[in-house]
Amino acid sequence: MTMNYADEILKGSPLAVSRVITWLENEDERARPCIEAIYPHTGNAYIVGITGSPGTGKSTLTDGLTWQMRQRDLTVGIVAVDPSSPFTGGALLGDRIRMTRHSADPGVFMRSMATRGALGGLAQFTQGATKVLDASGKNIVIIETVGVGQDEVDIMRVADTTCVVLVPGMGDVIQSMKAGIMEIADIYVINKSDRPGADQLYSEVMFRVAQDVHMHNRKWVPPVVKTVAVEGKGEDDLLDAIMAHRKYLEESGDFMVKRRERTRQETLQMIHHELFRVIRQRLDRNSRIEVMVGAIMEHKVNPYKIVEKVVSEWLPASK
Numbered sequence: 001m002t003m004n005y006a007d008e009i010l011k012g013s014p015l016a017v018s019r020v021i022t023w024l025e026n027e028d029e030r031a032r033p034c035i036e037a038i039y040p041h042t043g044n045a046y047i048v049g050i051t052g053s054p055g056t057g058k059s060t061l062t063d064g065l066t067w068q069m070r071q072r073d074l075t076v077g078i079v080a081v082d083p084s085s086p087f088t089g090g091a092l093l094g095d096r097i098r099m100t101r102h103s104a105d106p107g108v109f110m111r112s113m114a115t116r117g118a119l120g121g122l123a124q125f126t127q128g129a130t131k132v133l134d135a136s137g138k139n140i141v142i143i144e145t146v147g148v149g150q151d152e153v154d155i156m157r158v159a160d161t162t163c164v165v166l167v168p169g170m171g172d173v174i175q176s177m178k179a180g181i182m183e184i185a186d187i188y189v190i191n192k193s194d195r196p197g198a199d200q201l202y203s204e205v206m207f208r209v210a211q212d213v214h215m216h217n218r219k220w221v222p223p224v225v226k227t228v229a230v231e232g233k234g235e236d237d238l239l240d241a242i243m244a245h246r247k248y249l250e251e252s253g254d255f256m257v258k259r260r261e262r263t264r265q266e267t268l269q270m271i272h273h274e275l276f277r278v279i280r281q282r283l284d285r286n287s288r289i290e291v292m293v294g295a296i297m298e299h300k301v302n303p304y305k306i307v308e309k310v311v312s313e314w315l316p317a318s319k
């Protein structure tokens, strides 16, 4: 008998959750009907993003935060996306080993993914995996990802509350607090507060936050929370801060604004992704793309003309 994966996900089956996330990861067609079927049952989980440079302690922090959530009877799903580590790399293994203290706990589901190149699909994957965990009944979904480029900023748009992790002694951290990061940070975490320079970093971040709040007239002032993730210190404060942000979003009405914006972005992204997939499939047929590339290389035609031609074949009405 074949399994009805959507039903099994809704019943919270870790096996079904795991399988469908694998399909998403491999861009397997079988994921789609499942996601469609579970879609009406999504939107209940609260989504927390943890982002920061590699080695800042995001995984350690996620583990501790999960522990705190379990103490408050919240169930947790975790998606760790780390494009900086190769698929067979240590970070992935590290994450798996580190998470074992929750591995016997049915209230926690953890999945790590180091990408194998399909970068455009990263945000897409994260969205899908988040929906699966949400539909499976997890109260909280934590998304852990390296915060470096636009891809990660896109991933973070999925989150209701985004925590940006900084550590002392990372060179000029403040310099690295680029506009993109300040735009998405709802909470700053100063992890490795056991290290020298933590107090100074704390003051600098507080100063930058105050400046940013003033400059952009922000209603929410991102708190700065100190943690020592290896010792399990400060994670309860971090959870308090997350819950305070949630309360703020709900009371101010920004929650629906944020989710509406996300739904818009997701829908546009899905259209983008699907159009590209379909066109790509056609171009690969009979190696048509290779013929085009050859013609461009020989300067017989320029790429702009090719784009125009390909697009007009699909959208005859636009020309």
Ligand SMILES: Nc1nc2c(ncn2[C@@H]2O[C@H](COP(=O)(O)OP(=O)(O)O)[C@@H](O)[C@H]2O)c(=O)[nH]1
Residues within 6 Å of the ligand: 052, 053, 054, 055, 056, 057, 058, 059, 060, 061, 091, 094, 191, 192, 193, 194, 195, 227, 228, 229, 230, 231
């Ligand atoms: N001294 C110190 N080390 C920490 C702390 N939190 C994490 N680490 C260590 O930093 C390293 C990277 O941690 P990890 O959680 O894998 O970072 P990630 O790459 O951001 O996920 C590990 O060796 C951790 O043990 C902390 O609060 N203090």
Ligand SMILES: [Mg+2]
Residues within 6 Å of the ligand: 058, 059, 060, 080, 082, 091, 095, 144
């Ligand atoms: Mg990690």
